Every structure is written in structure tokens, then in C-alpha cells.
Amino acid sequence: AQSVAQPEDQVNVAEGNPLTVKCTYSVSGNPYLFWYVQYPNRGLQFLLKYITGDNLVKGSYGFEAEFNKSQTSFHLKKPSALVSDSALYFCAVRDRGDNNDMRFGAGTRLTVKP
Amino acid sequence: GAGVSQSPSNKVTEKGKDVELRCDPISGHTALYWYRQSLGQGLEFLIYFQGNSAPDKSGLPSDRFSAERTGGSVSTLTIQRTQQEDSAVYLCASSLVAGGQETQYFGPGTRLLVL
Numbered sequence: 001a002q003s004v005a006q007p008e009d010q011v012n013v014a015e016g017n018p019l020t021v022k023c024t025y026s027v028s029g030n031p032y033l034f035w036y037v038q039y040p041n042r043g044l045q046f047l048l049k050y051i052t053g054d055n056l057v058k059g060s061y062g063f064e065a066e067f068n069k070s071q072t073s074f075h076l077k078k079p080s081a082l083v084s085d086s087a088l089y090f091c092a093v094r095d096r097g098d099n100n101d102m103r104f105g106a107g108t109r110l111t112v113k114p
Numbered sequence: 115g116a117g118v119s120q121s122p123s124n125k126v127t128e129k130g131k132d133v134e135l136r137c138d139p140i141s142g143h144t145a146l147y148w149y150r151q152s153l154g155q156g157l158e159f160l161i162y163f164q165g166n167s168a169p170d171k172s173g174l175p176s177d178r179f180s181a182e183r184t185g186g187s188v189s190t191l192t193i194q195r196t197q198q199e200d201s202a203v204y205l206c207a208s209s210l211v212a213g214g215q216e217t218q219y220f221g222p223g224t225r226l227l228v229l
Contacts, residue, residue: 046218049217
């Protein structure tokens with residue numbers, strides 16, 4: 001079965017600095033990979049996904065993520081963090097052979113300080 | 115509708131009572147999912163509906179949990195004889211179809227507190 005690891009519970013960055021939220025995955029086949037963001041008392045909002053093709057995926061709010069097959073990683077990045085980016089971020093993976101079994105990581109809380 | 119809606123937004127109940135949580139998916143979405151998010155935890159898959167097919171109940175933690183989806187649209191998650199460990203945020207998501215690459219769109223969740 002597929003699984004996702006988000007090794008950092010908490011990431012702190014200063015506003016204007018680049019940010020990275022890490023994600024590694026494990027699947028038996030080829031993955032579909034997703035990033036979601038959750039603001040306080042809200043549901044999850046879709047940010048971006050990797051399906052196929054270009055390893056660098058661009059998504060909402062200036063975020064991007066790079067699929068690295070050799071390292072089984074899909075780290076989320078943004079060149080310049082905003083205070084409003086502070087939220088809980090979830091990585092998710094699905095095996096291409098599955099229609100319904102999407103596994104989420106435990107989440108990483110990002111805090112951007114002014 | 116414009117997005118996935120869930121009701122109630124908050125529910126406080128006493129241990130042993132039954133609760134019903136409702137989800138209205140995005141219009142036209144055939145796949146619907148329920149997840150549970152406990153404090154400090156990731157999302158735990160509970161159950162999945164696709165069209166008129168039999169639901170995938172593999173994630174339901176006990177037989178106190180059940181869900182139905184009427185008319186291929188609205189879904190209700192029922193928890194019978196609630197326990198304190200059932201306290202969590204229950205999230206519903208829908209997608210256009212079931213498929214590995216399909217994006218799931220989430221509702222705001224129902225925050226359940228069992229006293």
C-alpha cells in the first residue's frame with residue numbers, strides 16, 4: 001500500500017524568504033501526487049498535483065513542487081513566503097492503479113513570520 | 115453548488131448518543147469520500163462512493179460507523195453510540211469521477227466533540 005511521510009511537523013520561515021515543505025512517498029507503481037493546504041477551521045484546498053510529464057508542477061498562490069522519482073520526493077516550494085501562507089500543508093499520494101485509496105501525510109504546519 | 119458543503123459545522127454530543135453528519139458534494143461529481151481528521155493527525159480515509167456502485171467501506175473504524183448516499187448526491191455519515199475517541203473533524207470530499215488523477219475537493223468539515 002502507498003504511504004506518505006512529511007518529516008517536519010513544523011516549518012518556520014521569515015517573510016520574503018524561500019520556503020520548502022518536504023514530502024516523500026512510497027508506492028508499488030507510479031504515483032499521482034497532490035498538495036493541499038488547510039487554513040484554520042477550513043477544509044483542505046487543492047494546491048497542485050503531479051500526473052505526468054514535467055517534473056516541476058506549478059500551482060495556486062505561487063507554489064510549486066518538484067517530482068523526484070529517484071528520491072521518491074515531492075517537496076513543496078515557494079520562492080518568497082508571505083505571512084498569509086501560514087497554514088497546515090498536506091501531501092497525498094495515490095497509486096496509478098487505485099481509484100480510491102489516497103493516502104495523506106500527517107501534515108506540516110508552516111509559520112511565516114513578518 | 116459552488117463547492118462541497120457540510121452540516122452542521124460543529125456538533126457537541128454526549129457519549130452514547132447517535133449523530134448524523136451531512137455532505138452535499140459539488141453538483142455533477144460522481145465520487146464522494148469521507149475522511150476523519152483527529153487533532154494533530156493526518157486524514158484517515160473512512161468510506162468512498164462512486165456513482166451507483168457499492169461503496170468502499172474499508173476505512174470505517176467500527177460497525178458504529180455507517181454512511182449512505184441518496185440519489186447519487188447527498189451523503190450522510192452516521193455514528194451510533196458515540197465514544198469520546200470519535201471526537202474529530204469529519205471531512206467530506208468529492209471529485210468529478212473516480213480516478214487516480216482526479217482532484218478531490220473538500221468541504222469545510224464538521225467538528226464533532228463527544229463529551
